[in-house]
Amino acid sequence: MRLLSVFYHSLIFSLVFCYETQLEADLDFVLNSYNHDPKCAFNYTQVNSTTIKFFPKCDLVFGIIVINKNTDLTVSQMQNAFKNMASLAGGVRIENSNLSRLSIFTPGKKEGYFSFYCETYGVYITNNSNLVDASDLWQTYPLYDNKENKECDFRIENNPKLNASYLCDFGTFWQFMDLKVKGNEEDCGCQGDEITAASLPGYKNSQVLYRGLKLQNITDSADYSYLSNIQTIKGTIDIRNTNLQNLSFLESFRSLKINNLGSVLKMSFNLQDNSQMTRLALPVFARVENIEFGHLQLFNFENLHPDFCLTYEEILLFFDNYVSFTNLHAKICEDSVLEFPKSYVEDLRICHFESMNKLPNDCGAIIGDVIVDAGDELNIKKIDKLVYLFGSLTIQNTALTTVDQFHRLEYIVHLGSGPVIQVTSNKQLTKFTSMYNSLTYLYTRSEKNREAVFQDNHPNITNAFGGECRFRDTTVSDVLAYQIRMHFTGGDCGERVEVVSRSGGQLGVPAGITMLIVIYFV
Ligand SMILES: *[C@@H]1O[C@H](CO)[C@@H](O)[C@H](O)[C@H]1NC(C)=O
Ligand SMILES: *[C@@H]1O[C@H](CO)[C@@H](O)[C@H](O)[C@H]1NC(C)=O
Ligand SMILES: *[C@@H]1O[C@H](CO)[C@@H](O)[C@H](O)[C@H]1NC(C)=O
Ligand SMILES: *[C@@H]1O[C@H](CO)[C@@H](O)[C@H](O)[C@H]1NC(C)=O
Ligand SMILES: *[C@@H]1O[C@H](CO)[C@@H](O)[C@H](O)[C@H]1NC(C)=O
Ligand SMILES: *[C@@H]1O[C@H](CO)[C@@H](O)[C@H](O)[C@H]1NC(C)=O
Ligand SMILES: *[C@@H]1O[C@H](CO)[C@@H](O)[C@H](O)[C@H]1NC(C)=O
Ligand SMILES: *[C@@H]1O[C@H](CO)[C@@H](O)[C@H](O)[C@H]1NC(C)=O
Numbered sequence: 001m002r003l004l005s006v007f008y009h010s011l012i013f014s015l016v017f018c019y020e021t022q023l024e025a026d027l028d029f030v031l032n033s034y035n036h037d038p039k040c041a042f043n044y045t046q047v048n049s050t051t052i053k054f055f056p057k058c059d060l061v062f063g064i065i066v067i068n069k070n071t072d073l074t075v076s077q078m079q080n081a082f083k084n085m086a087s088l089a090g091g092v093r094i095e096n097s098n099l100s101r102l103s104i105f106t107p108g109k110k111e112g113y114f115s116f117y118c119e120t121y122g123v124y125i126t127n128n129s130n131l132v133d134a135s136d137l138w139q140t141y142p143l144y145d146n147k148e149n150k151e152c153d154f155r156i157e158n159n160p161k162l163n164a165s166y167l168c169d170f171g172t173f174w175q176f177m178d179l180k181v182k183g184n185e186e187d188c189g190c191q192g193d194e195i196t197a198a199s200l201p202g203y204k205n206s207q208v209l210y211r212g213l214k215l216q217n218i219t220d221s222a223d224y225s226y227l228s229n230i231q232t233i234k235g236t237i238d239i240r241n242t243n244l245q246n247l248s249f250l251e252s253f254r255s256l257k258i259n260n261l262g263s264v265l266k267m268s269f270n271l272q273d274n275s276q277m278t279r280l281a282l283p284v285f286a287r288v289e290n291i292e293f294g295h296l297q298l299f300n301f302e303n304l305h306p307d308f309c310l311t312y313e314e315i316l317l318f319f320d321n322y323v324s325f326t327n328l329h330a331k332i333c334e335d336s337v338l339e340f341p342k343s344y345v346e347d348l349r350i351c352h353f354e355s356m357n358k359l360p361n362d363c364g365a366i367i368g369d370v371i372v373d374a375g376d377e378l379n380i381k382k383i384d385k386l387v388y389l390f391g392s393l394t395i396q397n398t399a400l401t402t403v404d405q406f407h408r409l410e411y412i413v414h415l416g417s418g419p420v421i422q423v424t425s426n427k428q429l430t431k432f433t434s435m436y437n438s439l440t441y442l443y444t445r446s447e448k449n450r451e452a453v454f455q456d457n458h459p460n461i462t463n464a465f466g467g468e469c470r471f472r473d474t475t476v477s478d479v480l481a482y483q484i485r486m487h488f489t490g491g492d493c494g495e496r497v498e499v500v501s502r503s504g505g506q507l508g509v510p511a512g513i514t515m516l517i518v519i520y521f522v
Helices: 002-033 075-082 135-139 312-320 377-383 459-465 478-483 511-521
Strands: 060-067 087-095 114-126 140-143 154-157 180-182 208-210 213-216 232-234 237-240 255-258 267-272 287-290 297-302 323-328 349-352 363-367 370-372 388-390 393-396 411-414 421-424 441-444 451-455 487-489
Touching (some): 002 060, 002 087, 255 267, 312 323, 312 441, 323 441
Parallel strands (some): 154 180, 208 232, 213 237, 237 267, 255 287, 267 297, 349 363, 370 393, 388 411, 411 441, 421 451
C-alpha cells in the first residue's frame, strides 16, 4: 500500500512537474517566435496577485495567459489589468477556474474585437465548473498566417454548465471550421475528426460536423449508417485507406463549409487510397461554401478503384461550386448522359466528336478528343460556341493563322492520357491565344496531363505574351492561375519534345489529297 502511495504521489508530482515545464517551454516558444518589445512580454505561466503587477500596459501583449484555481483575483481586477491590451500574441488557458463568464478581455475600440494571434499557442477553455456563458468569445478574433491556412488550436472542453450549442455560429466564430467544442453541457455539433469503428454509434443524431470528416484506416466492417443524419460538414473531408465503395451512406449531406482564403493549397475534400471505391454517389450533396467568394476550393481524388467514375451531373456540380482538382483519378461513368440543367441560361448543343468534318455547327459541349488537322481549316468556325470540352484538344498540320474560335471555351475535362493540348506543325499559326479567352477550369487526371505542347508553329505564336507560352492572361488572379495551370512544352515554348501525332476516327483521307484541299482553300 505504502509503496503504491509513494508511486502515486510521485506520479502526481511528475504530472504537475511535466505540466509546468511544458508550459514554460511553450511560453519560451511563443516569446521566441515574435520579434517583440520585451516591455510587452508577460513572462509568467500563472496569473495571480503577484504576477499581475508585471502585466504589460501594451496594446499588443506577448505571452500565455493562464487562469486557473490558483488565480486569487476577482474578475474586475483582471479586467483592469488587461484593459490596455487589444491584441494578444500567444494564447490563453482558462482551466479549473471559477469564472462564470469570460468577460475579462476588452475589445479594442478601433477594431471592435479582441485579436488573438494564436498560431504559436492556442486557446484552451477547460474544466471550468461554473462557466455558463462564453459568448464574450464572439468578440475575439483568432488570427493566423501559414501557407497551409491551418486554423489556430481553439478548444472549449468539459465545462459542465456551458450550453455551447450556438457558440460556433455567431460573432467571429462562424468562419472557423476547426473549433473543438466538446464535453460541455451542450456542444455546437460533433467532432468529425474522432470517428472510429467503435465511436460511430455516437454520431447517430449528428447533423453538423466540425473539424471536417476524417475516415482513416477503418477497414473492418464499420456501420457507416450512423452518419446518415449529417447535413453539414465544416472543415476538410479526408477519407483514406478505407474499404468503402462509395459515400452513399452520407444520405443527408448537402453542404460542405470551408475556410480557405486566397490561392492557398489547403485541401477541402481528399479521397485517397480507397482501393474499392468505384463511385462518389453522394445522394443530395449540393454546395461547397467558402467563407468568402472567389477563393480556391481544392479537391483531390487519388488512387481509388481503377473503375472509379463520376457522372456528368457530378462534374457539373463541381463546376457550379468552383471546385479545382489536384488529381482526378476518374473516368466518366459509361451510363452517364450529359444534360444541362434547365436553369442554365443558354441552350447548349451537345455533340460527340468524330471528326471536324462531321461535327455539327454550334456545339456548346463536345464529348471526345478534338482533332483539327490539315483540311479542317474551314470547319474551325464550328467551334465558335464551344464552352465545355470533355476531351483533349489537338491542332496539327493546318494552314490556320489564328484559332480565336476557342474564345468561349471555359471548361476542359481531360481524363484520358497524354497532354491536354497539342498544337503542332501549323506553320502559319501566329496567334493561339485570343485576348478574350475564357478558360477557367481545367480538370485532368494528374499533374502530368496538364501538359500543353507547342511545336513547329509560326515563330510569332508566343508574341501575345511577350514570348511566353500561355493560354490566357492570369496575372489578375492567383486562383485562376492555379485553376488553369498548364505545363507548356515543345520547341515554341522551350525545349523540343517528341510529338505523338494524334489521329481520330476520321475517314483515312490520303495525306496528298488533304494537302491539295488546303492549297485550294488558302
Ligand atoms: C522569461 O523568464 C525566464 C525565467 O525568469 C528567463 O529565463 C527567460 O529568458 C525570460 N524570457 C524572456 C523572453 O524574457
Ligand atoms: C503566483 O505565481 C508565481 C509563479 O507561479 C508564484 O511564484 C507566486 O508564489 C504566486 N503568488 C501567489 C500569491 O500565489
Ligand atoms: C465560485 O463562484 C460561485 C458563483 O459565482 C460562488 O458562489 C462560489 O463561492 C465561488 N467559489 C469559490 C471557491 O470561489
Ligand atoms: C479536466 O478534467 C478531466 C476529467 O476530470 C481531466 O482528465 C483533465 O486532465 C482536466 N484538464 C485540465 C487541464 O485540468
Ligand atoms: C441550450 O440552448 C439552446 C438554445 O437556447 C436550447 O434550445 C437548449 O435546450 C439548451 N440546452 C440545454 C441543455 O439547456
Ligand atoms: C493510417 O495508416 C497509415 C499507414 O499505416 C498511417 O501512416 C497513418 O498515420 C494512419 N492514420 C490514422 C489516422 O490512424
Ligand atoms: C454503394 O455501396 C454500397 C455498398 O456499400 C452498394 O450496395 C451500393 O450499390 C453502392 N451504390 C452505388 C451507386 O454504387
Ligand atoms: C511576326 O512578328 C514580327 C515582330 O512583331 C512582325 O514584324 C511580323 O510581321 C510578324 N509576322 C507575322 C506573319 O505576323
